[in-house]
Amino acid sequence: MDEVNELMQERIKKLIKLRNAGIDPYGGPFTVKDKISDILKKYGGLSKEELTENRESSVIASGIIAFRDCGKAAFADILDATGKIQVYFKKDILGNDYGMLKNLDVGDIVGLSGHLFRTKTNELTIEVKEFVVLCKSLRPLPEKWHGLRDVETRYRQRYVDLIVNPHVRELFIKRSKMIKAIRTFFDERGFLEVETPMMHHIPGGATARPFVTHHIALGLDLYLRVAPELYLKKLLVGGFEKIYEVNKNFRNEGISTKHNPEFTMLEFYIAYVNYNYLMTFTEELIPYLCKEIGGGLKLPYGKANAVHEVNTAQSQEEVIDFTPPWPRVSMLDALQQQGVDPAVFKDVEKAKEYAIKNSIDISNKFSHGEILDEIFKEKVEPELIQPVFIMDYPVELSPLAKRKKENPEFVERFELFIGGREIANAFSELNDPADQKQRFLQQVEARKRGDEEAHLMDDDFIRSLEYGMPPAAGEGIGIDRLFMLLTNSPSIRDVILFPQLKPEQ
Numbered sequence: 001m002d003e004v005n006e007l008m009q010e011r012i013k014k015l016i017k018l019r020n021a022g023i024d025p026y027g028g029p030f031t032v033k034d035k036i037s038d039i040l041k042k043y044g045g046l047s048k049e050e051l052t053e054n055r056e057s058s059v060i061a062s063g064i065i066a067f068r069d070c071g072k073a074a075f076a077d078i079l080d081a082t083g084k085i086q087v088y089f090k091k092d093i094l095g096n097d098y099g100m101l102k103n104l105d106v107g108d109i110v111g112l113s114g115h116l117f118r119t120k121t122n123e124l125t126i127e128v129k130e131f132v133v134l135c136k137s138l139r140p141l142p143e144k145w146h147g148l149r150d151v152e153t154r155y156r157q158r159y160v161d162l163i164v165n166p167h168v169r170e171l172f173i174k175r176s177k178m179i180k181a182i183r184t185f186f187d188e189r190g191f192l193e194v195e196t197p198m199m200h201h202i203p204g205g206a207t208a209r210p211f212v213t214h215h216i217a218l219g220l221d222l223y224l225r226v227a228p229e230l231y232l233k234k235l236l237v238g239g240f241e242k243i244y245e246v247n248k249n250f251r252n253e254g255i256s257t258k259h260n261p262e263f264t265m266l267e268f269y270i271a272y273v274n275y276n277y278l279m280t281f282t283e284e285l286i287p288y289l290c291k292e293i294g295g296g297l298k299l300p301y302g303k304a305n306a307v308h309e310v311n312t313a314q315s316q317e318e319v320i321d322f323t324p325p326w327p328r329v330s331m332l333d334a335l336q337q338q339g340v341d342p343a344v345f346k347d348v349e350k351a352k353e354y355a356i357k358n359s360i361d362i363s364n365k366f367s368h369g370e371i372l373d374e375i376f377k378e379k380v381e382p383e384l385i386q387p388v389f390i391m392d393y394p395v396e397l398s399p400l401a402k403r404k405k406e407n408p409e410f411v412e413r414f415e416l417f418i419g420g421r422e423i424a425n426a427f428s429e430l431n432d433p434a435d436q437k438q439r440f441l442q443q444v445e446a447r448k449r450g451d452e453e454a455h456l457m458d459d460d461f462i463r464s465l466e467y468g469m470p471p472a473a474g475e476g477i478g479i480d481r482l483f484m485l486l487t488n489s490p491s492i493r494d495v496i497l498f499p500q501l502k503p504e505q
Contacts, residue, residue, distance in 0.1 A: 018136065032111070048117070051118060057116070061111040061112075065079045078112075112131040171489070174483075178289060194235060195245060196228045196245060204458050208453050227267070228265075263480050265478060269475075272471055293483075297321065298322070299319065300488050335379065354375060355375055360375055389416055400430055423481055424477045429472045
């Protein structure tokens with residue numbers, strides 16, 4: 001830290017020298033005519049002779065990431081939002097302005113113009129004719145500018161991470177492209193993109209613990225939304241038949257490699273279909289994104305990402321094959337395939353005994369379905385590496401899903417698992433207001449028993465169902481987890497620009 005402070009003091013002295021020379025170290029507008037990537041693409045194939053003959057000129061603005069003073073000449077590497085190029089400062093060309101170079105540092109942002117040429121090593125370079133200081137950097141970049149490697153510092157100081165680690169910048173450009181591709185996919189299929197409230201009077205649409213805030217003017221507590229589901233289904237009541245939303249959800253839960261309290265969700269609804277339709281639809285959507293973002297249907301996974309630690313399940317696989325169709329397996333069959341005694345499915349006491357015997361935490365789990373879910377998470381979920389739909393969950397786990405006609409103790413629901421993680425959750429929507437009200441009442445009782453994630457009674461949603469909601473199916477896909485999968489990123493923090501962290505000590 002003392003070394004950083006000393007370097008900052010040296011930079012402050014240079015800033016003062018710039019000001020004394022009449023140069024504003026935090027300049028104003030600068031007309032940028034070129035992007036580095038365009039320069040490389042357009043002129044990268046030209047020979048030294050062709051560049052000399054044509055005298056191609058460029059005007060760019062970017063940050064200095066390396067600087068080499070050679071006495072009467074200097075070289076620098078500069079980086080803009082699109083790429084990196086070398087620039088050449090020569091005293092004979094710049095005259096008195098050349099002396100200002102001694103007041104520049106790595107991290108400074110400059111605007112410059114000049115002609116393209118090739119050096120003796122044949123590197124495409126800009127010979128600077130004029131330059132101007134646009135921003136003086138006071139804090140040195142880390143590790144002598146060769147990269148920021150400490151993971152926690154990278155997350156906390158993403159602005160530095162983006163400067164010094166080009167692959168991180170490319171990752172987030174790719175994330176933006178994925179979200180754009182999602183919108184294209186839905187728009188081309190006749191969906192309407194909508195926005196629903198972020199602050200709810202009643203937290204609903206998922207079983208999760210909400211964040212609470214307070215509206216002073218109204219004098220009431222509000223909740224950051226845990227899911228947009230109930231509002232989106234009200235739009236089905238209102239007559240929209242194909243809708244989607246890409247937006248934030250907030251859940252007051254733990255932080256891990258798979259969880260961030262603020263995360264991005266895609267949620268969509270289609271009238272007059274059921275969960276079987278959505279499975280086929282999902283087999284179209286995700287391979288489409290694989291091709292758009294990853295380039296194909298077989299993507300690296302787990303130990304292929306050698307710079308990160310991976311869990312045991314990941315290290316057993318190197319490739320995930322997204323080629324549809326994907327297996328469709330009931331939750332109970334999946335449990336049985338992993339050696340769980342079928343007697344556990346039929347008797348809650350047997351389920352409790354099995355969980356305790358296998359050191360599975362079922363504290364605050366009261367229903368048979370909840371206990372089976374905990375067993376599933378422990379025994380089955382880590383094994384689901386290749387894409388698979390797990391179907392037909394106990395009704396206690398899904399208070400908003402339609403019951404199966406042939407077995408009303410279960411609902412028409414699936415979760416898509418890939419890479420040992422839940423990627424999507426979907427079901428045929430419950431549109432019977434009497435059944436929905438009874439489910440809400442059961443959730444209220446669960447809250448009284450201590451389940452803080454249980455759903456509250458939502459009378460307005462019941463009222464909307466009483467007007468009539470068409471048969472429909474809906475699905476939610478975690479954008480962050482999906483992007484982790486498509487880029488083989490081991491932590492959700494790698495794919496969120498500013499993940500939630502504890503305050504610095």
